Amino acid sequence: MDLEALMRAAREGDGDAWNAIVARYSGLLWGIVRGYRLGDADAADVFQTTWLRLVEHLDGIRNADGLGAWLATTARHECLRVLRVGQRHVLTDAFELPDEAEAAALDARLLTGERDRALWRAFEVLSDRCRRLLRLLVADPAPSYEEVGAALDMPIGSIGPTRGRCLERLREHASAAGLTTGEA
Amino acid sequence: MERDEDTERDDALLGELRRVIGAADPVPDRLIAAAQASLSWRTFDDDLAELLHDSSAEAALSGVRAGERGRVLSFGGERMQLEVEVSGTGNARTLTGQLSPAGPGEVEIRHGAGQSRVELDARGRFSTAGIPAGTVSLRCRVDGAGPALTTPWLPI
Numbered sequence: 001m002d003l004e005a006l007m008r009a010a011r012e013g014d015g016d017a018w019n020a021i022v023a024r025y026s027g028l029l030w031g032i033v034r035g036y037r038l039g040d041a042d043a044a045d046v047f048q049t050t051w052l053r054l055v056e057h058l059d060g061i062r063n064a065d066g067l068g069a070w071l072a073t074t075a076r077h078e079c080l081r082v083l084r085v086g087q088r089h090v091l092t093d094a095f096e097l098p099d100e101a102e103a104a105a106l107d108a109r110l111l112t113g114e115r116d117r118a119l120w121r122a123f124e125v126l127s128d129r130c131r132r133l134l135r136l137l138v139a140d141p142a143p144s145y146e147e148v149g150a151a152l153d154m155p156i157g158s159i160g161p162t163r164g165r166c167l168e169r170l171r172e173h174a175s176a177a178g179l180t181t182g183e184a
Numbered sequence: 185m186e187r188d189e190d191t192e193r194d195d196a197l198l199g200e201l202r203r204v205i206g207a208a209d210p211v212p213d214r215l216i217a218a219a220q221a222s223l224s225w226r227t228f229d230d231d232l233a234e235l236l237h238d239s240s241a242e243a244a245l246s247g248v249r250a251g252e253r254g255r256v257l258s259f260g261g262e263r264m265q266l267e268v269e270v271s272g273t274g275n276a277r278t279l280t281g282q283l284s285p286a287g288p289g290e291v292e293i294r295h296g297a298g299q300s301r302v303e304l305d306a307r308g309r310f311s312t313a314g315i316p317a318g319t320v321s322l323r324c325r326v327d328g329a330g331p332a333l334t335t336p337w338l339p340i
Contacts, residue, residue, distance in 0.1 A: 010223065018223040026219060030211040041317075044215055045339035048296065049319045051219040052337035055226050056321075082339065085240045116204045123201060138202035167194045170201070 004064040011058050022051065025068060027139035029075050032151045035132035036079040046078040068143060072151035122173035130166035137163060218296065225294060230323065230334040233261035254278075257338070259322075264333040266324060270340045277315045277340055279322075283308040283333070287326035295320045315340075 001009070001017065003024075009017030029050055033043040053074050054061075061070055123131065136148050149156040237258040254271030268281040279293065286308030293300045295316055302312040304324060319339050325332040 013223070013226070015220070015223060019220050022216065022219045026211045026216055030209075030215075034209060042339070044212070045319050047211075047215050048218050048222070049337050049339055051222045052225060052319060052321065055222050056232065056334075056336065058226065078339075081241065085238070116207070119200060119204050120208055123205070134198070134201060135205065137198060138205050140202070140206065163198075164190075164194060167197050171197060 002064075003067060007058070007061070007064045007067065021067075024141065025071050027141065028068065028136065028143045028147060028151070029071060031136040031139040031143075032072060032075045032132075033079055035135040035151075036083065037128075038079060038082060042082050046075060046082055049078050050075045068147040069150035072143070072147050076151055076153065118177045119170075119174050122170055122177050125173055126166065126169055129162070130169055133159070133162055134166055134170065225321070227323070227332075227334055229331050231261040231263060231331045233259035233264070233266060233333050233335045235336055235338065236260045255340070257335075259333070259335045261333045263330065264324065264326075266322065266333060266335065268322065272313075272315075272317075275317045276313070277317055278311070278313040279315055280311040281309065281322070281324075283310075283324050283326070285326075287329060289324065289326040289329070291325075292323040293320060294323065 006017045006020050010021060029047055033046045038046060050071060054071060061067060123134065132152055136143060136151055145156045145159050148159055235257060239256040254269045257268045257270065259266040265284050266281060268279055270277055270279055272278045281291065283304060288306045289304040291302050291304050291310045293302065293312060293315055296318040297316050300312060300315065302310045304310050304326065317340065319337050321335050321337045323332050323334045
């Protein structure tokens with residue numbers, strides 16, 4: 001079924017059609033929330049909020065081709081709102097900062113190969129702009145440039161060149177990290 | 185020629201990064217399950233309210249920490265307005281609200297763990313504790329009045 005048909009079926013309450021839409025865009029949305037370095041609780045909230053917003057607006061979105069960009073824009077706005085409000089942390093403990101470094105270290109433990117860990121670390125130290133872009137480009141299934149542009153509020157024309165520059169940075173960091181690892 | 189080689193090199197690196205990130209930080213299964221289940225929250229013919237005001241967004245902008253008073257959210261629909269104060273620490277929230285125009289009825293608090301119902305008194309007020317932190321939407325219905333006022337989903 002194409003997206004148009006999936007949307008139509010989902011509006012009628014077809015769970016399989018809805019699940020197919022969820023499968024198609026979950027990678028994109030997760031890539032967005034992780035690109036903004038949200039911790040687990042906030043990332044989960046934004047991810048869930050975005051899907052619930054779509055449920056709310058299923059009837060209003062008539063152009064199925066624009067669905068991915070709509071979801072991406074909604075997720076970006078929610079990420080920015082959560083970052084502005086900082087609610088989980090304000091409400092739990094005003095002085096507790098999210099320990100992203102620790103979270104990244106925990107995730108990296110799941111990686112077995114030394115090479116994989118080095119690449120992960122190299123990715124983690126990229127600039128926000130590069131990390132966000134690459135995090136999205138590796139989403140499965142791969143998002144369109146229109147969706148990436150909506151997710152990052154970036155002109156579509158600059159995605160390709162930025163991708164090239166960011167991969168170059170990643171390559172540099174990876175080889176530097178690789179050398180350090182070898183000497184240790 | 186060189187350009188093609190660069191493209192190939194970039195694609196290969198991105199492919200490797202895709203595999204590493206896919207292994208280190210996949211979409212959690214429980215979130216996929218929650219997203220799948222969210223279709224059941226669909227409402228029909230409700231008065232969909234907009235978030236008009238969020239005190240914590242304002243506090244963040246002015247650099248003032250959220251004070252003793254909780255976070256205050258204001259919503260406006262076509263015919264009704266709702267103001268809700270959110271307080272509480274850890275994973276439980278207390279919600280105290282005022283619907284106007286007032287009237288007795290019921291508020292459904294829809295959240296990740298299901299939903300809670302609480303009575304709306306004759307003056308349009310309600311209060312409920314123990315709401316799990318996370319994404320919620322409130323649906324307010326006044327007895328004998330038209331469509332329910334439903335707020336957008338919002339993490340609290």
